[in-house]
Amino acid sequence: MKLHTLKAAPKSTKTKKRLGRGQGSGGGGTASRGHKGAKSRSGYSKKIGFEGGQMPLQRRIPKFGFKNINRKAYQAINVQTLQDLSVTHNIDTFTPEVLVQLGVAKKNDLVKILNKGELSAKINVTAHAYSAQAKEKIEALGGTTTIL
Numbered sequence: 001m002k003l004h005t006l007k008a009a010p011k012s013t014k015t016k017k018r019l020g021r022g023q024g025s026g027g028g029g030t031a032s033r034g035h036k037g038a039k040s041r042s043g044y045s046k047k048i049g050f051e052g053g054q055m056p057l058q059r060r061i062p063k064f065g066f067k068n069i070n071r072k073a074y075q076a077i078n079v080q081t082l083q084d085l086s087v088t089h090n091i092d093t094f095t096p097e098v099l100v101q102l103g104v105a106k107k108n109d110l111v112k113i114l115n116k117g118e119l120s121a122k123i124n125v126t127a128h129a130y131s132a133q134a135k136e137k138i139e140a141l142g143g144t145t146t147i148l
Contacts, residue, residue: 075109079134080117082125095126096148113138113145 020031033040049056082094085102099105113125115133125138126146135145 072110074112074129075105076112076114077104077127078114078116079119079137082113082123083117083119083121086121086123092122093124093126096128 017027017032018025019027022028030040038044049058051057077099081104085091085094085104089102091098096105096109096111099111100107100109105111110128112129112131113127113134114131115137119137119141122142123138124144124146126148128148130138130145130147138145
């Protein structure tokens with residue numbers, strides 16, 4: 001085998017038909033675009049959701065509900081979770097920064113403490129919000145609740 005005898009493998013190369021290069025090339029005239037209409041014109045690009053002039057699906061379907069732009073989404077953390085973390089990591093003071101380090105919340109989350117579960121240790125919690133029952137449960141054991 002020598003360099004001048006090398007050939008491409010069979011069916012490995014395809015020559016793309018060159019369109020719009022005159023009648024003799026077989027792809028001249030309309031250049032395989034057909035006659036008239038938007039798709040035959042230069043610069044045509046189909047818009048997202050375009051259905052050939054029919055009313056698009058996203059405009060036919062009615063809109064439902066209401067999106068409150070002032071909604072505050074809280075990361076809910078149960079009292080049981082705080083109890084478990086307190087036992088496993090030997091922590092008695094919880095702040096959003098501590099909860100981020102422990103992987104319970106994310107950096108920019110608003111934290112809300114909820115009542116679910118049992119609490120047996122005295123803990124001090126700093127959070128953005130509390131449910132009334134969670135606040136009672138924490139303070140009943142001598143812990144403190146601070147709102148940010």
